[in-house]
Every structure is written in C-alpha cells, then in structure tokens.
Amino acid sequence: MHTILPFLLAMIAAVVLLEMLAARLKIAYPILLVVAGLLISFIPGLPILRVDPDLIFFIFLPPLLFEACWSISFKEMKKWWRIITSFAFLVVFFTALSVALFTSHYIPGFTLALGFVLGGIVAPPDAVSAGAITKFVKIPRSTSAILEGESLLNDASSLIIFRFALAAVGTGRFVWQHAAVNFLWMVFGGVGIGLALGWIFVQVQKRLPTEPSSDIALTLIEPYFMYWVAEQAGSSGVLAVVSGGLYMSSKRLFFLNSASRIQGFNVWESFVFILNGIVFLIIGLELPEIVGGLRAKGIDLHTAIGYGVMVTGVLIGARIISSYVAMLATMIFRPGVLPRAGSRLRRLLLPLVLGWSGMRGVVSLAAALSIPILLNDGTGPAFPHRNLILFITFIVILLTLVVQGLTLPWLIRRWRVFDGTIMEESAEQTRRQLKDGLKHHVHEYLKKRYENDPDPNEGVSKLLETWEKKTKASDDSWMNKKTKAVFIEMLNVQRQYLEELNKDPKIDEGIIRAQMYQIDLEEERLRRL
Template identity: 45%
Template sequence: MHNTFIVYIILVLVILFLVMLAQKIKVSYPILLVVAGLVISFIPGLPPIEIDPELIFVIFLPPLLYEAAWKTSWKELWKWRRVIASFAFLIVLLTSGVVAVASNWLIPGFTLALGFLLGGIISPPDAVSASSILQSVKVPKRLISIVEGESLLNDAASLIVFRFALVAMNKGTFAFGDAVLNFFVVIIMGILTGIVIALVFFAIHRYLPTTPHINIVLSFVAPYAMYIVAEEFHFSGVLAVVSGGLFLSVRSHLFLDHRSRIQGWNVWETISFVLNGLVFMLIGLELPVVIKDLGDVSLRTAIWYSAIISVLVIILRIACTFGASAFTVWVSRYITTADNRPGWRGPLILGWTGMRGVVSLAAALSIPVYLDNGSRFPERSLILFITFSVILVTLVLQGLTLPTVIRWVNYKDPLDTMPEEEQDAAVKKKMSQAALRVLKEQHADKLQSNSLLQSLQHRLEAEIDLLSAVPGTPGSETDSTHPEHFIPHYRQVYIELLNEQRQLLFKLNHKAEVDESIIRKYLSLLDIEEEKLFVQYDHAH
C-alpha cells in the first residue's frame, strides 16, 4: 500500500509536468498524457500497473460526470436538444450495431454479442479531450455546447448497450423485446433516481445549517450516492449522476451562498483536473499489460483489427454528423429547429471530435475474466487491446489534427449575432447601469449625505466608462477623450495600489497584535480585485 501510494504521488507530479509541457507546445494535454504513459510503461524495471475496473467506475466516473453536468448549460442543452439526443442515442446505437457486424465479419470466432459488447465500449466520444482542444481554438459556442451535451448522455447509452451485451454473453441468448423494454426502464428509472437523490441533497443544503466546507463535502458525496443507489437497483448510474447534477446546478443559487460557490468551484476544478490526468496517464501505462495478455492472437493481427475498427468508427461518426445535418434540413420544413441550415462546416468539425477516452477505458476493464458458468470470457484480451488502440488512435490522430481542421474549415456560426467578448462586456455594463439606476432612483436622499454611497456611485460610473471602451458595445466611441485611451494607465496605477496594499498587509502580519486570519482574508480580497481588473481589461482589448 505504501509503495502504491508513492507511485501515484510520482504519477501526479509527472502529470503536472506534462500538462505544463502540453501548454508550452500547445497540444491538448490528454494526448500528451496517453503517449507519455505508453512511453513510460516500456522503461526497463518499471513494475506493471494494472487498473482495477472498480477504481475507474466507482471512484473516477461519478465525480467526473457530476462536474461535467455542473459545467453544462441547461439553456444550451435544451436549445440543441434534438442534435444532442441524436448524437447521444441514435449514433451510439448505430455505431454499436455497425461495429458488431464488422467485427463479426472481420474476426474469426467473434460473435455478434461480442461485437455489440465492443461497439458499446468504443461508441462514446470523450468530452474532456475534445473540450480542451475546442477551448484553445476559436470556435463557435454552439459546437462546444453540442460536444459537452452529447458527452453527458452518450456515456449512458453506450454503457446500457454494453450491459445488455454482457448479459447476452452470460445467458447465451438475446431477447430483443425484453432488451428494448429494459433499455427504457434503465434510462427512465436512472434519471428519476438521480433527481430524487438530488432533491434530498437540495433539502439538506437549503434547510440545514451548513457551512461552505460542509457544502463542498456534500457535493462530493452526492454523485457517489446517485451512482451507487442507481446501480444497486440495476438502473443507469451514469444517467442518475448526470440528471441529478443538472438538477442541482440549475438551482445552485437557491441553496449555496457566494463563498460555497467560489470555494466549491475551485476545489472541483482541481479535483477534476487531477482525476482526468490520472485516467489518461493510466491508459498509456496499461497498454503493455494488455499486449502481454493477447494469448493466441498475434500482435500484428491485433493491430490490423484495431486499425480497421478505428478507421471505421472515425468514418462512421463523420457520416452520422452529415446525416444529422441533412435530416435537420428536411425536418425543419415541418417543425421549428434552432438552425435549419447547418451546412457542412459544423458537422465536419463535430465529426472530427470523436476522440475516445475515460468511459471506453472503464467499460473495457470491467469485462469479467470469467463468465457466470465458470469458463473464461472469450476474446477478453483482444477486446481490451482494440479498445486501447481505438482510444490511442483517435486521441492522437484526431486530437492533433482537430485544430488544423477547425482553422481550415473557418466555421462562422450564422446564429452568433455578437462576439462573446462583446456580449460579456455588454452584460457587465448593463449590470452596472442597473445598480447605478437603483442607487439614484431609490436611494437619492441617502446618496446626498452618505459619502460611502457616493463612492459606490463613482465606482459604478467608472466601470461603465471602462466597459464602454469595448468596440461593439452600446455607447462605445473612438475619440481621444474616450476612456479606452486611459485604460493602460488605469490598470498600471491600480495594480501598483494593490501591490502596495499587499506589502502593507505583509508588514502588519509581523505585528503580534494582528491576527493572521484577517491578513489572509484581505489578501484574498485583493486577489479577487486584481482578477476583476484583468477581466475588465481583457474586455476592453
């Protein structure tokens, strides 16, 4: 146990270094972590690292899904619901079926049940790698929303297909009618389980005397409770976590105070980063162990199978995205759609974001070594090898070329009426104007005699002037007297003032009569103030 803990601490340090390197060379960090893990695994004398599937499913999966649900916009999810639903369910089912037929034809002795098992494993794209690339390249918001929304639901669909194929392998038969009925039961009851448990946590947060620390701990307990309870009743644990996470995230303003939101978000960002880093590194580290277990199948033959299936899933996803685009054009004649002319550029980018990752790894590793009758699970090692190969190929090939594809396509969303930076500045300006209006209209009597309120008025007016410097926002100008020309000096002087206040706090901290907790509080407030300054400065440029 002691040695294992040390290994994982070293892994975390290696991951941090590789992520910094990925930022330096401008490569998505999941790609570099997988490749580095593969290289490290071949170092002589390094003990083989075997991943416990329960470690991935029970420990890693619930918090990663929950964090993704909290980051997902319900507004955008609903706006693109038809596209996301078709990607999350129809494309997963189609991919699973095509992979089942192709692998049954390609691999001797590979049954359709094994094919559906493999198809269910490799059908869901991974959102972490796609999002990390899309956020580093200028791309319309709709694409990021669709990719993130799809990832929340396709994991559940693929794992349901995987579960039914596993049952068919154990029983030796597959009842299609029962499978369809169970499919909907697993989905509906999984969603309801997540919402019911979310209601319990909502009540705890809102009606009991919690603190920011208690709220954060509860937020970590929630996804595990949703997942474990749903799985205990053989419902979809993934959909339980996703639905429960969405339910709570939309209502977070009702039960979390500002400190809980700020501290909780920072903690979750860090934990999610570490968990994702560990999983992608473990993908590379595990591949040599899988190769050794191939048994009768030669490595060359396994690579050949993997290459064909990898190309198949890449082509199939692109074909499906273009098919979804064509269907949208047709169906828009009869119903209202968010965009009735999606074109070819957006679908091409979405089709190329089909990198596989965490869920495929977890599903493949969870295949039991033995069937219920005691015999060895057929072709388990080959399925693992193909899964690892598909993850590696799609991550490296599509991940490295996605920025190039995005730049080549040069996609402009026709629904984007205003750039995101201008929207951001416009919203902030309206907020300041609303606050200033309330101050002047409802508290005019206090404003005349209260110097603190007068100071607040001047500050709001200064914010409005600063945000008016952003081109495209209402009231922006270009003459030499406009605040835009004062911004660099304003920022420079303000930072000097903040630094001077920090130095004062450090000096005060040496005095015995001053409590350090107070010093730390004001240092944190200065950090927040400086961050606000940088955000405003970025808007104006």
C-alpha cells in the same frame, strides 16, 4: 502499499508536468498523457498497475460526469436538444451496431454479442479530449454546446448497450421483451432517482448551517451516492448523476453561498484534472499487460493491431455518415436552424468536422477495464476475447486521440470551416454590454431604493455618488454595517439581473457565469472588510 503510493504520487506529478508541456506545445494534454503512459510502461522495474474492474466505473465516472454538469450551459442544451439527443442515442446505437456487425463478420470467434460489447465500449466520444483539443481553435458556441451535451448523454446510452451485451455473452441469449422493460427502467429510473436525490441534497445543504469546507465535502460525496443508489436499484447510475448534477447546477445560487461556489470551483477543477490525468496515463500503462495477455492466447500482435485500425475506421466512418444524415434531416425538417456558412462548400464541411471530433478516452477505458475476467459473477469460464477487446479499445483511443486530435485544429484552420458562419456577438462585446447593463441597473435601483431614505447614511450616500465612476474609496471606514448590507443587497440585485438576462438565447451563458463568479469574488472581498 509502500511501492504503489510513491508511484501514484509520481503519476500525479507527471500529469502536472505533461500538462504544462502540452500547453507550451499547444496540443491537447490527453495526447501527451497517453503517449507518456505508453513510454513509461516500458521502464523496467515499475509496479504493475491494476484497477479492480468492479470499481473502475465507481471511482472515475461519477465525479467526472458531475463536474461536467456544473460546467455545461443547460440553456444551450435545451436549444440544441434535438441534435444532442440524436447524437447521444441514435448515433451511438448506429455506431455500436456497425462495430458489432463488422467484428462478428471479420474477427474469428467474435459473436454478435461480443461485437456489441466492443461497440458499447468504443461508441461514445470523450468530452475531455474534444474540449482540450478544440480550445486551440475558435469554434461557434453551438458546436461546442453540441459536443458537450452529447458527451453527457452518450455515456449512458453506450453503457446501457454494454451492460445488455455483457448479459447476452454471459447467458448466451437475448430476450427483447425483457431488455425493453429493463431499458425503460434504466433510463427513466436513473433520471428519476437522480432528480429526487438532487432535490434532497439541495434542501439539505440549504437548511444545514454548512461552511464552505462542508459544502465542498458534500458535493464530493453526492455524485458517488447518486451513482450507487441508481445502480443498486438496477437503473442507470450515469443518468442519475447527469440528471441530478444538472438539477443541482441550476440551483447553485439557491443553496450555496459565494464562498462555497468560489472555493468549490477551485477544488473541483483540480480534482477532475487529476482524475482525468490519471485515467489517460493508465491507458498507456495498461498496454504491456494487455499485449502479454494476447500473446498468452496465441494472438498475433500485428493481426490485433489490424483489427484495432479497422474498428477505428468503422467508428470514424459511422460518425461522419451520421453527421451528414443529421444535416440532411435538419435541412428537410428545420432549415431555419442551419448554420449559415460563407459558402456551400464550407457548409458541406461542417458535418465532416463534427464527425472528425469523435475522440475516445475515459469512458471507453473504464468500460473495457470493467469487463469481468470470468463469466457468471466469477464462477464460470474466462470471458471470451477479453484481452483482444482491451487491446482494440486501446488502439482506438490511441489513434483517435493522436490522429484526429492532432489534425482536427489544423483542418479547421486549413479549410476555414467556420469562416463566414454567423457567429454570436463577440465575448468582449457581450462583456461590455453586461457591465454597462449592470451599472445602469444597479444605479437606478440604488436611487429608487435609497435616494429618499428617511434614515440617511453616509456610506449609502457615498455609494450613490461614486457608483457611476466605480472608483475605490481610499478609506474603508465608511463601510459600516448598514452600508455593507446595502452593498450585499446590490450584489444580489446584480445576480437577479444576470439571471433574467440569461433567458436571452443570444447571450452566452459562459459569460454570464464568469460575471457571476466576479460578483461572488466581490462579495467575499466585502465580507472580509
């Protein structure tokens, strides 16, 4: 413990320093973290970092998925649900099948079941990597929404494949009827458990006299509880966290006050950043031990690298093919939602960019490390080709992060893929419209509500006089109890106005949320006067 603890603290410090370096170099921090972890692993005398396979999912996945649910625009997910679900389920199944067929044919000793184990591991792209990489280029809101929405759901579909494939490897057989029933229970049971628990958590936090610290503590516990309950019931813990997280995110104004939302945002942002950083460092740190396992099995390192490169090629090819098939299907069945690019060539390049954005990361590593060392719950023989699967997974993560991650921003800029695409209103213009709308809406509300107030108040009168100019009063003595209540009422009116405005599909929900955050800050400033 005394050896590992300083090492873990040093890992966190390295994550922070590497993130600052990545920002300075204008490259995605997961790329630097993976490479740094690989380099650090060659330093002699470092303790070997081992993560219990049974705990890897439980430690990292629930909070990462839960935080993503609170960040994503549910409105955009509903708008693009067809392509999101097709990429999250159909494309993942097609990718896993492609990997399974390829590996069972070209890798000696690999069965179709083992191929599906590897396919389920490497099929889902990583949202953190894609988000960190695409922030250096301007992409349409629709593209980012598709990537974010896909990343939430593809984890569940890939892990379902992974779980069934593990069972097939352990038992040596696969019963389709039994698998179909289990699949339906995992999907609908996971979603149902997540929604039920999400509703319970919302009601509990709404009714309990919680403080911001206790609210944040509860939100840290909730994703783990959702995941654990769903897994104990034999359904999908990932889908439980996703469905419950999306439900609670939509009710955040209902059960969390402004202080809890502000402080929780900062806590979760730091917590998830550290978790992601540690995982990407672990990816690099695990390689020497994996290579040692390959050598112990007599597998040539160059051959294993070749397998990893070929599997990476299969993944990239399958995703690009799927992207073009999705565009073709859209052209046939829903041509009205196609992006109107500046030229036919740029429209043809759009699926290529979407296909090239499939970087792998956290989920793939977690799945690979969760492969049991021994079959039959630790009582049987060694899991076949475990070290080779781990090594191929590492090569896939490394190549997709470094090759695709470094070239994707360059390709977007070089090909000008999104030039001429009909984009939504600029963020700055939307912000100005929001502020103007809020100003007029609140001013009209105040005039209607308090202009003819039978119990006049100096503070309310000053609000009516100064709201148009938005000037700060030099003396806060006028902010008495009644004035403060009116001011808070005004902030709630603004929130209601923004909620109604958010129903407009042309308005970016991210800008709405940013304005909501400003209102929360204003309420907290007011309460401290």
